[in-house]
Amino acid sequence: MLQNEIYVGSMVQGRQYTPSYRSKKREPIPKEDWVVVPDMHEPIISRELFDEAQKRLIARKKTIKAKDKDEPALFAGLFYCEACGTSMKLGVSQQKYFYYMCGRSQAIGTVACSSHYINRDTLYQVVQEDIKRNAKLFSEDAEKAAQKLMELKCADQQKQTTTMKRDLASAKKRLADLDVKLKRTYEDNMSGKLPDHIFTMFIADYDTERATLKANIAEMEKTLEKVRDTKADIERFADLIRKYTSFEKLDRFMLHELIDRITIYETPGMGRCRKGKEKRITIYYKFVGAIQ
Numbered sequence: 001m002l003q004n005e006i007y008v009g010s011m012v013q014g015r016q017y018t019p020s021y022r023s024k025k026r027e028p029i030p031k032e033d034w035v036v037v038p039d040m041h042e043p044i045i046s047r048e049l050f051d052e053a054q055k056r057l058i059a060r061k062k063t064i065k066a067k068d069k070d071e072p073a074l075f076a077g078l079f080y081c082e083a084c085g086t087s088m089k090l091g092v093s094q095q096k097y098f099y100y101m102c103g104r105s106q107a108i109g110t111v112a113c114s115s116h117y118i119n120r121d122t123l124y125q126v127v128q129e130d131i132k133r134n135a136k137l138f139s140e141d142a143e144k145a146a147q148k149l150m151e152l153k154c155a156d157q158q159k160q161t162t163t164m165k166r167d168l169a170s171a172k173k174r175l176a177d178l179d180v181k182l183k184r185t186y187e188d189n190m191s192g193k194l195p196d197h198i199f200t201m202f203i204a205d206y207d208t209e210r211a212t213l214k215a216n217i218a219e220m221e222k223t224l225e226k227v228r229d230t231k232a233d234i235e236r237f238a239d240l241i242r243k244y245t246s247f248e249k250l251d252r253f254m255l256h257e258l259i260d261r262i263t264i265y266e267t268p269g270m271g272r273c274r275k276g277k278e279k280r281i282t283i284y285y286k287f288v289g290a291i292q
């Protein structure tokens with residue numbers, strides 16, 4: 001059921017064909033050749049849920065495959081090369097330890113992308129420590145941790161929030177006043193109290209001020225909304241991460257619950273000398289993205 005596109009409202013056609021007139025047997029057509037027309041009918045499950053289930057399914061398949069090598073692919077579907085976007089491929093060294101390298105580099109060579117080579121245990125440790133560190137921060141002083149994250153995500157906007165709310169209120173009031181004034185001026189002109197040339201001048205001024213005010217209001221509302229959204233996202237993340245204040249081992253469920261993706265990047269141009277190459281692992285958490 002999880003793999004059936006029909007549950008998210010897509011129409012799937014051409015999944016089978018009859019290979020020859022003599023044969024009544026219908027042959028399956030490769031999935032990539034199916035005709036999928038998205039959003040044809042009301043979805044039974046949401047597209048998000050469907051995609052998430054697909055992701056987990058792929059991860060599960062990969063885990064089973066990797067178990068042959070006596071090592072579950074814990075980071076399957078989560079770990080990507082920052083430089084080219086390809087997923088990092090798990091490999092086993094001659095010394096029998098597991099490592100990851102960029103799939104593109106592995107397939108085409110280092111001309112295509114740097115290897116971004118990393119020992120699996122190193123990655124494990126970095127991720128484990130980062131989860132523990134954040135869980136600790138959010139369980140010890142959630143308000144402070146959220147505030148810090150808020151500053152990271154929208155520092156400038158947040159600083160403006162107080163003054164912006166005030167400015168927004170006065171801009172809205174000014175806009176309402178303008179409309180009243182416009183109506184009065186119009187009436188004065190109609191009754192002959194206001195000559196036409198002065199009326200035209202007023203109208204031009206009003207139009208300009210009105211347009212500016214409207215643009216400013218829209219801009220401020222957008223900023224305030226972003227601050228509100230970010231706050232809500234941080235709260236969601238806080239609820240998630242607090243569940244993991246103490247855990248023994250990383251498992252795939254928690255990784256998928258907490259993390260969108262993990263990427264690796266290394267400073268290029270160091271030639272054959274590996275020394276001095278700085279590897280940077282970025283963890284993009286659910287709802288809040290990169291935290292550092």
Ligand SMILES: [Zn+2]
Binds near residue numbers: 086
């Ligand atoms: Zn790459």
